[in-house]
Amino acid sequence: MSGVSPQRRGRLSLAGDGGNPAMPAPAEAAGLPTAADGTGRVRLRFLPEGAEVRVPSGTPVFDAASWNGIAIDSTCGGHGTCKKCRVRIVSGDVPVGPLDPRAFSADELREGWRLACRASARGDLVVEVPPLQTRPKAALAGVGRHVILRPAVQKRHLVLEEPSMDDQRSDLQRVLDALDDLEPHASIEVLRSLGGVLRGSGFDVTAVVADQELIDLEPGDTTARRFAIAFDLGTTTVVATLLDLESGQPVAVRSLLNRQQPFGADVITRISATMMDSEALGELRTRVHETLSELVEEVCAEGAIEPREVYEITVCGNVTMMHLALGIDPEPLSMAPFVVSTHSFDEVRAGDFGLSVHPRAPAFVFPSLGAYVGGDIVAGMLATGLTRDRRLRLFIDVGTNSEIALGSHERVLATAAPAGPAFEAAQIRCGMRAAPGAIEGVKVSVSEGSVDLDVIADEAPAGICGSGLVDAVAELIHCGLLDHSGRFIPDEDARRLFPRLSDRLTKIGQERVFVLHWRDSGDPERSVFLSQRDVRELQFAKASIATGWSILMRSLGAQSEDVSQVLLAGSFGAYLTPLSAVRIGLVPRIALPRIVSAGNVAGEGAKIAALSVRERAEAHSILREVEYVELSGRADFNDMFVDQLAFPG
Helix, strand or coil: CCCCCHHHCCCECCHHHCCCCCECCHHHHCCCCCCCCCCCEEEEEEECCCEEEEEECCEEHHHHHHHCCCCCCCCCCCCCCCCCCEEEEEECCCCCCCCHHHHCCHHHHHCCEEEHHHCEECCCEEEECCCCCCCCCEEEECCCEEEECECCEEEEEEECCCCECCECCCHHHHHHHHCCCCCCEECHHHHHHHHHHHHHCCCEEEEEEECCEEEEEEECCCCCCCEEEEEEECCCEEEEEEEECCCCEEEEEEEEECCCHHHCCCHHHHHHHHHHCCCHHHHHHHHHHHHHHHHHHHHHHHHCCCHHHEEEEEEEECHHHHHHHCCCCCHHHHCCCCCCCCCCECCCEHHHHCCCCCCCCEEEECCCCECCECHHHHHHHHHHCCCCCCCCEEEEECCCEEEEEEECCCCEEEEEEECCCHHHCCCCCCECCCCCCEEEEEEEECCCCEEEEEEHHHCCCCEECHHHHHHHHHHHHHHCCECCCCCECCHHHHHHHCCCCHHHEEEECCEEEEEEECCCCCCHHHCEEEEHHHHHHHHHHHHHHHHHHHHHHHHHCCCHHHCCEEEEEHHHHHHCCHHHHHHHCCCCCCCHHHEEEEECHHHHHHHHHHHEHHHHHHHHHHHHHCEECCCCCCCCHHHHHHHHHCCCC
């Protein structure tokens, strides 16, 4: 695929195979070819409903069903121990697995009955699903979709026979023999304390397994307490969610400003800092570790748990944030050909992020598609199910570097558009963060000559944030005070056409401005206003994004009317008015109900990865299947960019 080197393909973590994060994709691991259509996906039709889905070759039938809302009975979470996930293969080939004879008679096996959690779909199948008797545990996550609980962290309570002259098995072998549904390995750190824990607890212990590693042996029965923390590591804000892996529910959520802020508000500035000062990389790493550590303390305190009970973390973020957090030189990201150190991180621990949780807790880090389409976007695509949906959908994470993806289950393209800081209100004359006093919404009434403002915390307007900027420009275009080239109309036209608003259209020096909020003095320079230069900043930003999705549409041979849904992601997307986005041309002109504020889907994706190793398999499938389109250097970019500068007519 474009933008992903074959040598840097991600790896899958599959619970049915012990949840080993170091295992390759199922088809590759077995040395089998992928689907015949060349996409690496196979088709499954589920009876009696007749629902048809496409999933990566090698996906267990159980996951193919659960990913697409088809319920199959299960209580063990796909480990093959409950033997309830019975399905019949009506058409296609699924060999009898080692556990199938324990669940079915010889006649049933000949009729095609298999355990869905162990039946890998390596070709097109027709599958009969019996009526559901009991529903598996599920957690609501990611734009309202359900995730079947299958965390990488497993606990097993073991009451072991004590050694004797007749039974001289090693301590480790005694534990492994009792873990009949798991096949973990143990590190030297675990072996150092293994014997003492066993004998100190009278051989009554709980084995803690993360992926395929035995990370601890705890005295007594602690199976009810297992936790993970999902991090959304943003350039500006870092969010941590403590998850109870037994129930799948969030226990505590906290957010902090990233302490790297003094090194710059955007990734380019922080990369530049490391290039100019040899000690800056270490300082940036320390600062983000401090941020993450403080969040761990806060969520653990709120959840009334010990940090040692956090057995895993999941982390998503842009490529630069991952490089800085792990102490990897980010300089190659700043210049052509924009090469990342790696697209995936297979062997990372929570300690590599400076966290004092369980000392052997692994870290799942979301893979990236390119230097500027990082793990946060992969997490967002996972949460929204972009690669699984039959509909053509457009995903836009609006920001300084805006990431865009377009596609369906057939094909997905992704790119990054350098929008600049306008949406964050940087370089806007009266711009400010979305904080108390920031104008976040604007409504202009021509008939009443009024400008109604929505202000955060209902305080006196102090400035304007990104959503307010978009609203203000959209409203002025709609009423006609701004023409479609982005210019304020002449003063004489304003006085003739908009007599009740024309006094707001004035000048500060030689620059024309529109006053949104007069201060007591009536001096426009001391008021909150929108300047002509502000409008130009927004034009350049929205043109960059619109050019990005236009190029993706051209590549797919799609038109605006073919798009079933636009997903506006990220904190800014959550507050952006769909009507304003259409009016300025930020998104295609489609019916407003089809434009959805998806919210923090990156954080949702991080939670999903903590709850299900099967979903991690899909995250790595995204890495292999989504095609990255590089905009820089394209011959058609400049012409299309110029065309997109104008506001829609």
